[in-house]
Amino acid sequence: MDAKIGVVTISDRAYAGIYDDESGPAVIDTLNQIISSEWIPITKLIPDEKNEIENTLIQLIDAENCCLVITTGGTGPSSRDVTPEATENVCERMMPGYGELMRAISLEYVPTAVLSRQTAGLRGNSLILNLPGSPKAIHQTLIPLFESIPACIELMDGPFIDTNSEIVVAFRPNHR
Amino acid sequence: MDAKIGVVTISDRAYAGIYDDESGPAVIDTLNQIISSEWIPITKLIPDEKNEIENTLIQLIDAENCCLVITTGGTGPSSRDVTPEATENVCERMMPGYGELMRAISLEYVPTAVLSRQTAGLRGNSLILNLPGSPKAIHQTLIPLFESIPACIELMDGPFIDTNSEIVVAFRPNHR
Amino acid sequence: MDAKIGVVTISDRAYAGIYDDESGPAVIDTLNQIISSEWIPITKLIPDEKNEIENTLIQLIDAENCCLVITTGGTGPSSRDVTPEATENVCERMMPGYGELMRAISLEYVPTAVLSRQTAGLRGNSLILNLPGSPKAIHQTLIPLFESIPACIELMDGPFIDTNSEIVVAFRPNHR
Numbered sequence: 243m244d245a246k247i248g249v250v251t252i253s254d255r256a257y258a259g260i261y262d263d264e265s266g267p268a269v270i271d272t273l274n275q276i277i278s279s280e281w282i283p284i285t286k287l288i289p290d291e292k293n294e295i296e297n298t299l300i301q302l303i304d305a306e307n308c309c310l311v312i313t314t315g316g317t318g319p320s321s322r323d324v325t326p327e328a329t330e331n332v333c334e335r336m337m338p339g340y341g342e343l344m345r346a347i348s349l350e351y352v353p354t355a356v357l358s359r360q361t362a363g364l365r366g367n368s369l370i371l372n373l374p375g376s377p378k379a380i381h382q383t384l385i386p387l388f389e390s391i392p393a394c395i396e397l398m399d400g401p402f403i404d405t406n407s408e409i410v411v412a413f414r415p416n417h418r
Numbered sequence: 419m420d421a422k423i424g425v426v427t428i429s430d431r432a433y434a435g436i437y438d439d440e441s442g443p444a445v446i447d448t449l450n451q452i453i454s455s456e457w458i459p460i461t462k463l464i465p466d467e468k469n470e471i472e473n474t475l476i477q478l479i480d481a482e483n484c485c486l487v488i489t490t491g492g493t494g495p496s497s498r499d500v501t502p503e504a505t506e507n508v509c510e511r512m513m514p515g516y517g518e519l520m521r522a523i524s525l526e527y528v529p530t531a532v533l534s535r536q537t538a539g540l541r542g543n544s545l546i547l548n549l550p551g552s553p554k555a556i557h558q559t560l561i562p563l564f565e566s567i568p569a570c571i572e573l574m575d576g577p578f579i580d581t582n583s584e585i586v587v588a589f590r591p592n593h594r
Numbered sequence: 595m596d597a598k599i600g601v602v603t604i605s606d607r608a609y610a611g612i613y614d615d616e617s618g619p620a621v622i623d624t625l626n627q628i629i630s631s632e633w634i635p636i637t638k639l640i641p642d643e644k645n646e647i648e649n650t651l652i653q654l655i656d657a658e659n660c661c662l663v664i665t666t667g668g669t670g671p672s673s674r675d676v677t678p679e680a681t682e683n684v685c686e687r688m689m690p691g692y693g694e695l696m697r698a699i700s701l702e703y704v705p706t707a708v709l710s711r712q713t714a715g716l717r718g719n720s721l722i723l724n725l726p727g728s729p730k731a732i733h734q735t736l737i738p739l740f741e742s743i744p745a746c747i748e749l750m751d752g753p754f755i756d757t758n759s760e761i762v763v764a765f766r767p768n769h770r
Contacts, residue, residue: 318573319511319513319540319545319570319573319574320573320574321543321574321575323511324511326511327511335671335675335676335678335679335711336711337671337708337709337711338514338690338693338694338697338711338713339697339707339708339709339710339711340708341514342514342518342694342697342698342708343697343701343708345514345515345518345519346518349519352589352591353562353565353566353589354565354566354569354570354589354591355515356513356515356516356518356519356563356566357513357515357566357569357570357573358515359511359512359513359514359515361514364671367673369671386705387708389705389706390705390706390708390709393706393709394671394706394709397670397671397672397709398671398672398673399673413704413705413706415704415706494749495687495689495716495721495746495749495750496749496750497719497750497751499687500687502687503687514690517690518690518694521690521691521694521695522694525695528765528767529738529741529742529765530741530742530745530746530765530767531691532689532691532692532694532695532739532742533689533691533742533745533746533749534691535687535688535689535690535691537690
């Protein structure tokens with residue numbers, strides 16, 4: 243079973259064509275560096291509309307069977323930023339550690355990382371993860387997060403994801 | 419447009435006159451050290467009553483147009499401490515990073531900082547921030563938080579707040 | 595007044611007798627190392643059923659008068675792991691600092707600590723604390739947490755808990 247991974251760019255301006263989406267491609271590029279096993283990307287580009295974000299996340303998990311859905315954008319304090327709220331609305335259980343860890347990592351680069359409202363959670367057997375919108379911050383956070391993401395997906399009976407060990411080593415604890 | 423900042427002391431005993439409010443003045447004093455641009459303080463002293471806290475926060479934002487409201491007190495585990503719950507009730511979106519960061523900062527001083535239930539969130543275009551009650555802890559947390567607070571307020575189309583760079587430098591990322 | 599402390603092992607497999615409960619005894623053993631004053635343990639072993647977890651927590655606090663209830667197990671991302679949700683359902687106020695601190699401590703040992711969804715909260719005058727399931731992780735997190743737990747219980751008018759200072763020193767701030 244190859245891993246299907248949804249990558250959702252959430253940006254009014256990229257959706258309207260005011261600028262190119264650089265965030266989604268940065269996620270795909272970083273995943274290509276990280277993952278050495280087979281995987282299938284499913285990409286979406288949508289505006290900062292809560293309903294549309296929720297419907298996209300639901301479709302990628304319930305219909306497309308993605309084991310992991312990564313969003314990028316919409317996590318700041320601007321009035322249009324509602325990605326964390328949409329994520330929480332479609333998750334049955336939350337994973338507070340990922341938001342904490344991403345803010346801690348990004349705080350080593352910029353003090354405004356504290357403004358990031360990123361969260362993560364579980365819907366069925368899938369992990370939804372909010373990443374920041376900046377390509378640089380995507381790269382800085384997504385690589386260390388893959389130390390734990392493959393184990394998370396396996397704990398939910400998802401596919402085995404292998405990583406390029408020169409980029410990041412996936413840690414797999416021995417559960418009894 | 420000068421920045422209006424609400425400062426709300428939440429304390430049954432200070433409200434009853436059992437002791438003087440030292441927390442509100444500590445917030446004002448620290449803001450005076452930090453902020454070099456014009457700003458207008460609006461101060462309140464109220465008891466640990468959830469409804470009263472909620473009404474005060476709503477009034478300072480919806481009627482007084484404060485871009486920032488700082489509370490002090492009522493964030494511990496005592497049965498009367500309900501400031502975080504009142505804050506969450508009036509916010510549309512939460513800012514989990516500030517609570518995490520304040521606890522991380524305060525943990526370097528006292529292990530009981532973990533008991534602090536401080537949170538932060540957004541109502542309309544305003545930031546509400548719970549600070550601890552102790553004047554020393556106010557000083558220790560409020561200064562480093564101002565590295566990011568001016569950027570947060572600008573992202574919500576609020577007024578420009580300048581800081582005294584010998585106290586704290588406000589970081590302003592280049593958003594495209 | 596001796597401190598009553600509830601210790602709840604939450605595990606389908608230990609409950610079914612597939613393996614022995616090692617987590618509950620690890621909590622008791624660690625508490626015996628930590629606490630030098632008199633205390634009374636009340637232990638429970640239950641499956642990963644949300645209703646049963648909620649009922650057990652309520653009974654230990656409302657009927658048994660435990661000032662502290664420690665759970666172990668059920669905090670990961672597996673579909674049966676619902677301890678944090680049950681905890682939140684029975685708490686009136688949450689204590690976000692303990693989950694953050696436990697994840698930060700455990701991250702120094704294993705990167706998958708970020709997957710732990712542990713939380714803590716208050717019901718009446720009692721503290722509920724989710725610990726991980728692994729005996730090693732219980733020991734690693736519970737000892738440093740006791741720097742602040744006795745102060746938390748005293749702030750809620752609970753019993754005085756003394757610690758063995760060679761294991762951990764309980765910090766008691768001077769509140770005015």
